[in-house]
Amino acid sequence: KAGVTQTPRYLIKTRGQQVTLSCSPISGHRSVSWYQQTPGQGLQFLFEYFSETQRNKGNFPGRFSGRQFSNSRSEMNVSTLELGDSALYLCASSLEALGSGNTIYFGEGSWLTVV
């Protein structure tokens, strides 16, 4: 059974550009959530999608957005990139929505560097 797949794994962008990251959940999983990991702030929740609906969003500016498709695949977008957006972005999936007690599986992450 394939795990959570994130693409691209590594990317470098310039300040002011935008970026789109993709996440394919484990087959059959309906919840996809995203996280930002930085040395200073640790692991922070970005948002969760379940059945194409955003259920919750973390404390991030509106430049951070996401969506989920009918096949449960998800994308997140960051517009007008800032140096501080450099981070490891992790995607996770689970059978049911966060809070159900289901196991939450993580992908390997997308390393974003903003220069």
Place this chain on the structure above:
Amino acid sequence: GNSVTQMEGPVTLSEEAFLTINCTYTATGYPSLFWYVQYPGEGLQLLLKATKADDKGSNKGFEATYRKETTSFHLEKGSVQVSDSAVYFCALTTNDYKLSFGAGTTVTVRA
């Protein structure tokens, strides 16, 4: 809101030593609790979980018991190996559709 507090470390141990990483939480309702491990350059791997009070999660020699009375979920391993060197994260979810993490504890095991 929900929050997780864990000892930040770093923790340095010798092989075969006993490891404890403390984790306490604040949450509304009845949270599910998790321990994740992250090896250098990798994503997060689930180590163990517990979904109700007094549940004990265990995996690869690691154990943690969900203690509602002390709002704790401390991670323990009786005899660590060099391969256990990693960053360990305590986390919780409730019915707010969010996964909240502690700050992470870096563990280094010396041969």
